[in-house]
Amino acid sequence: MAAERRKYARKYCKYCEAKTDYIDYKDTRVLKHALSERYKIMPRRLTGNCKKHQEMVELAIKRARHTALIPYIIDTKNVVAHPFEQLQ
Ligand SMILES: [Zn+2]
Numbered sequence: 001m002a003a004e005r006r007k008y009a010r011k012y013c014k015y016c017e018a019k020t021d022y023i024d025y026k027d028t029r030v031l032k033h034a035l036s037e038r039y040k041i042m043p044r045r046l047t048g049n050c051k052k053h054q055e056m057v058e059l060a061i062k063r064a065r066h067t068a069l070i071p072y073i074i075d076t077k078n079v080v081a082h083p084f085e086q087l088q
Contacts, residue, residue: 015053025063
């Protein structure tokens with residue numbers, strides 16, 4: 001999908017732009033933009049997030065994993081093409 005490619009080109013913090021103070025770990029639509037296709041947290045060098053918001057994202061994703069809203073990936077050989085379709 002086209003939106004998937006555009007996000008890699010961004011080098012500014014989209015959370016600062018949106019003046020985000022809190023990232024809701026229950027909102028998987030927000031969190032999925034911070035995850036790779038293997039459910040890994042996107043590194044800051046790709047997302048352009050500032051340190052403050054990257055830490056918020058990491059905390060939200062860790063909470064979402066803990067509450068089973070998003071899966072942990074253990075088998076790195078099994079790449080899911082559309083991991084978030086099953087969440088909706
Ligand atoms: Zn920020």
